[in-house]
Amino acid sequence: MRKPFLTLTLLTLAGTSALASERLNPADLRRVTKARESLVPAVAKEFGPKARFIHLFGQGRGMLAGIVAEIPADPLGTDELPLLAIVRYDESTGAVRVVDREFKYREARTLGSEVALLDGEGTLRLRDANGKDRLLARSVGGDLFPSAKGDALVATLLMNNEGPHETAVGIIDLQGRVKVLADGPGVDATPSISPDGKTVVFVSGRTSVASFYVTDVEGAPARQLTNVGLENYMLFGGPPKEFVPPPVSSHHMEWMDADVLRYNAGGGAFWKINVRTGHAAPDVGGEP
Template sequence: MRKLFLCITALAATQALAADRMNPADLRRVTKAREHLVPAVAKEFGPKARFVHLFGQGRGMLAGVVAEIPEQALGTDDVPLLAIVQYDEATGAVRVVDREFKYREARTVGRDVALLDGAGNLRVREANGRERLLAQGVGGDLFPTAKGDALVATLQMSGAHKHETSVGIIDMNGRVKVLADGPGVDATPSISPDGRTVVFVSGRTSVASFYVTDVDGATPKQLTNVGLENWMLFGGPPKEFVPPPVSSHHMEWVSDDVLRYNAGGGEFWKLNVRTGAAAPDLGGEQ
């Protein structure tokens, strides 16, 4: 089954290739993160180690570190396993969370850290250092609630009656609830600050599009790319096409109604999850 670990472009490449399209505030964040993380990773893990993913924002931002960049490009289904460090955007402080190269993703959830290993086991490391298994069969795309009492994620479904992946919510007691399970892939969820609205990406209409549901599992509604089919994208997408996010790790909510996300190459878009209105967020100070 296709793994749903959606790679973020390495920050060095992002800065070099998309600086002309990036909001100045985002460019500053990228530059600052590199300045602090590059020397800290080299000191803690050796000169061949590189940080290749950022998870979340602010004080609770985490970074995934590979032991070294492979000489040959990885296949589509190959997942580089990561060690995890924490990076505080405000102070620039970096600390090691776990030195073992065995994780696919990590996210700060309240005072705790959720760690997803290569086998799909989701564990929580509490502030006191105690670790416990939270859920199994988790595909990735972790996104915590603002309260830190749960997180939404892509789930790996099994059985003939199940689709390839689904979107679910996992509370901190390990209870898992499926919110969306349409044909094919439902993935990349995010949950609004008020803890009610869940948006995710689905290809159920043949074009990757945003859908919206809620924590009660209401019937999903398509928000973007309504009426588009995949053949319409040949030769370049039409002007009404709204690109999907590269991952859930670079999503942030401007309000309970507006989601800001990385659409690739460092270019951010804003999406109104009530109306489906979306547009690039390319310029201006923040």
Template sequence: MNPADLRRVTKARERLVPVVAKEFGPKARFIHLFGQGRGMLAGVVAEIPEQPLGTDELPLLAIVQYDEVTGAVRVVDREFKYREARSVGRDVALLDGEGNLRLREANGRERLLARGVGGDLFPAAKGDALVATLQTSASHKHETSVGIIDLKGQVKVLADGPGVDATPSISPDGRTVIFVSGRTTVASFYVTDVDGAEPRQLTNVGLENWMLFGGPPKEFVPPPVSSHHMEWLSDDVLRYNAGGGAFWTLNVRTGAAAPDLGGDK
């Protein structure tokens, strides 16, 4: 992890740990950070499970808000019933364990936006919509699509290839949507737009799963670990967490990608 990212995470931990212990008890832990800046949210578990969870099991979370700028922390919801949360303008989108996406408005009112939402929430910069992974079928958890959900609750599918289409993100200008798909057997970035244009493969073009045996080739671009640690540096360049403390940048026009080594500043 480059120095700037390490300091960012360390600062968040210093602020959140004592508040979580005070508000939720000494066994509670924050385990996820959602978003950046003033709208950053954190997911809190009641306690860390003694036994590792299965691949498809997710702990249900309470939600707190952490202002990266001021360091202020406030409780959004004390109930341990959410899988994800993201700030959408002044409001908060909350995804519960049943796949129901609700919007809690700044005035405290809450309304249902959509059902059958799988996760990977990423809000548009204007705060008027979110992109998300959608559950194609309750009986086929490994068949997912990518869609955009506006604040009126209208859902539009943008990409639905065979298998998993997931981990979407939307550019600051609100036009370009990137996501990850395994439709070529290698997890790769694809690009579409909010009108649902035919997706185009951006990374790992020509690679097949067997080519990764024994270690990926030098041209392999790793997928992101989640949509929660993606940030746009411009309308064309996305920065994302590839796991293991490594961040990459991706040009969504050209497909050019490279490790972001950062600097000590």
């Protein structure tokens, strides 16, 4: 199921390593350290000493963590990503609570008081506070990112035989209605929706260089924001100075306001991009 994303992954890695900072933003370092202090002992207690948390989904009170039963001894291939159990982590208090003990999920995000759970088969379900699940959508590739109101989420869709391309970017509401917002050549993935619920940015490899594009919740024609005019061969030997790296995933994005998106570009490098103008620059701020 991960094969459609391989091309975009390779394009991403081609440009990020040379730009990655060796120093993590101090504010982010404190955040990760705080999460580890709470999650490591809780995971060992609930899942055993070999279990590890390997993903954080979301921010604040709605943060979730993905747990593996143990770290594989050998490196995994692209199609062999381990499935996860899910716990809820409250960033403000450090409290940890198990959402699901089964190792069968690829991603999870909170939607208001509920939790969206994506399993290894691409089936997306919504779990309420009483532990009851209901089906939201099938053929979901991942990259879940909820709206600020908790009434919908954007995601990468696996088109199968329903479109000319392997993946698309779509929005899914709480009634399970799915609307395709962007379906261009190459791979469209890693969407994020602005706090006002109007703008959707995503990453596409349609020009051979992984770049940010912008559309809206009505599916307006996508506009390229970054790396305009660049081609893949221009990145070999080190990317040009105007190259803007893509995010490592939708789970490493946060909106500063309705126009500015902050994201992890890999290797400890954080960037900010204005989704109206396309202006992007490294974020090296944070308290000392």
